Amino acid sequence: MSLILKNVILNKKPCDIKIEKCRFAQIAPAITPNSADEVIDATGKAIFPGFYNLHTHAAMSLLKGMGDDKELFSWLSKDIWPREAKFNADIIYTGTKLAMLEMAKSGTVFFSDMYFEQAAIMKAVAEMGLRSAVSIVGFDMFDEKQTAQKMEAIKAFLDLENPNPDLIKKVLAVHSVYTVSAKLIEYTAQTARDNNMMLHIHASETKKEVDDCKKEHGCSPIVYLESLGALGPSTVLAHAVWLDDKDIEIIVKNQVKLVTNPGSNMKLASGMFQFDKLSKAGCIIGLGTDGSASNNSLSMFDEMKMCSLSAKIQANDPTAASAEEVFTVATRNGAQMMGIDAGTIEVGKLADCMLVNIDNPLMIPDNNPISNMVYAADSSVVDTLICNGKVIMQNHRLADEEEILAQAKTALKYID
Numbered sequence: 286m287s288l289i290l291k292n293v294i295l296n297k298k299p300c301d302i303k304i305e306k307c308r309f310a311q312i313a314p315a316i317t318p319n320s321a322d323e324v325i326d327a328t329g330k331a332i333f334p335g336f337y338n339l340h341t342h343a344a345m346s347l348l349k350g351m352g353d354d355k356e357l358f359s360w361l362s363k364d365i366w367p368r369e370a371k372f373n374a375d376i377i378y379t380g381t382k383l384a385m386l387e388m389a390k391s392g393t394v395f396f397s398d399m400y401f402e403q404a405a406i407m408k409a410v411a412e413m414g415l416r417s418a419v420s421i422v423g424f425d426m427f428d429e430k431q432t433a434q435k436m437e438a439i440k441a442f443l444d445l446e447n448p449n450p451d452l453i454k455k456v457l458a459v460h461s462v463y464t465v466s467a468k469l470i471e472y473t474a475q476t477a478r479d480n481n482m483m484l485h486i487h488a489s490e491t492k493k494e495v496d497d498c499k500k501e502h503g504c505s506p507i508v509y510l511e512s513l514g515a516l517g518p519s520t521v522l523a524h525a526v527w528l529d530d531k532d533i534e535i536i537v538k539n540q541v542k543l544v545t546n547p548g549s550n551m552k553l554a555s556g557m558f559q560f561d562k563l564s565k566a567g568c569i570i571g572l573g574t575d576g577s578a579s580n581n582s583l584s585m586f587d588e589m590k591m592c593s594l595s596a597k598i599q600a601n602d603p604t605a606a607s608a609e610e611v612f613t614v615a616t617r618n619g620a621q622m623m624g625i626d627a628g629t630i631e632v633g634k635l636a637d638c639m640l641v642n643i644d645n646p647l648m649i650p651d652n653n654p655i656s657n658m659v660y661a662a663d664s665s666v667v668d669t670l671i672c673n674g675k676v677i678m679q680n681h682r683l684a685d686e687e688e689i690l691a692q693a694k695t696a697l698k699y700i701d
């Protein structure tokens with residue numbers, strides 16, 4: 286299968302781009318159209334890498350707008366957990382599809398997910414054709430019976446068939462230090478190491494989490510996780526808002542990856558990620574939306590703008606988190622952090638990209654297209670989405686979007 290994008294704008298100049306199988310094969314002023322199976326006339330469209338959403342809970346798309354503007358624990362216990370208790374594999378499949386529809390329409394090609402019912406999620410991802418890191422979540426609430434059950438579930442997850450290994454990466458996750466026992470954290474970290482898997486953890490999200498950890502264990506969540514063998518180059522920490530200098534030193538030393546979720550952090554008043562300080566300290570940073578219940582958007586456009594603006598306020602410096610840096614965080618960094626050979630428009634890279642309508646008012650004038658993408662644009666600019674060389678969306682429409690929306694509306698009747 287080969288595809289030519291004819292007359293597409295790359296770095297403000299028109300060119301032709303050929304995709305063969307799943308990679309960019311040629312970028313040239315003109316490529317003969319009959320040398321490919323399919324040609325897309327990309328006149329009036331600019332090509333950009335797709336977005337890599339490094340932290341979300343996709344199926345929570347069904348909980349969007351339920352219990353907004355509340356304190357974290359009362360929101361979780363009164364609004365979220367009782368509804369999640371009604372979630373089954375079918376509902377999670379449907380919620381994941383709804384989330385992927387929103388993500389595809391806003392230019393996202395990959396999401397790192399932390400949720401339940403991995404087989405249903407992997408089925409939804411394989412059908413949609415996006416990339417995902419699907420995790421099983423360590424979560425035992427310090428109950429020994431649940432610890433044992435979760436260990437068995439992790440073993441079963443290792444054997445669970447991956448319906449599309451080119452697109453889906455199986456990873457392990459630990460919910461947090463305040464919901465998971467030391468025994469289960471150690472077991473999950475060891476299993477990740479033994480099986481060369483990534484480990485995804487919510488860490489140091491709120492001041493309360495850090496204060497409680499210090500009371501309970503005499504150290505910060507970062508020091509505690511390191512003592513349990515959970516920190517290394519394959520560890521991705523979501524949020525990481527409340528870090529002190531010792532934490533930062535440990536993160537850099539262990540080459541731990543960080544994911545900032547500015548929308549969720551601001552909405553829940555969790556605090557502000559120290560973007561500028563951490564970037565200058567050499568931390569590897571990606572961007573994520575978190576789940577729809579705490580954001581409530583899965584658009585990386587929104588997230589990039591919030592990331593940049595919150596970083597400027599946090600550092601009291603308008604030069605912090607430039608448009609170029611934040612765009613790189615949302616694209617190339619995200620792909621690299623997840624070990625995906627993509628994130629830039631270059632010959633040889635996996636063909637994950639979006640075609641953006643440059644005649645959209647949000648993209649005019651084109652003094653700095655990256656600045657437009659970060660500070661001005663929204664999902665309405667995305668015309669076409671290509672993931673792993675395959676066209677997922679054209680004319681801002683996916684083939685099965687009516688069906689996904691109808692299924693989501695049906696699922697909502699069972700959880701409200």
Ligand SMILES: [Zn+2]
Binds near residue numbers: 487
């Ligand atoms: Zn989260």
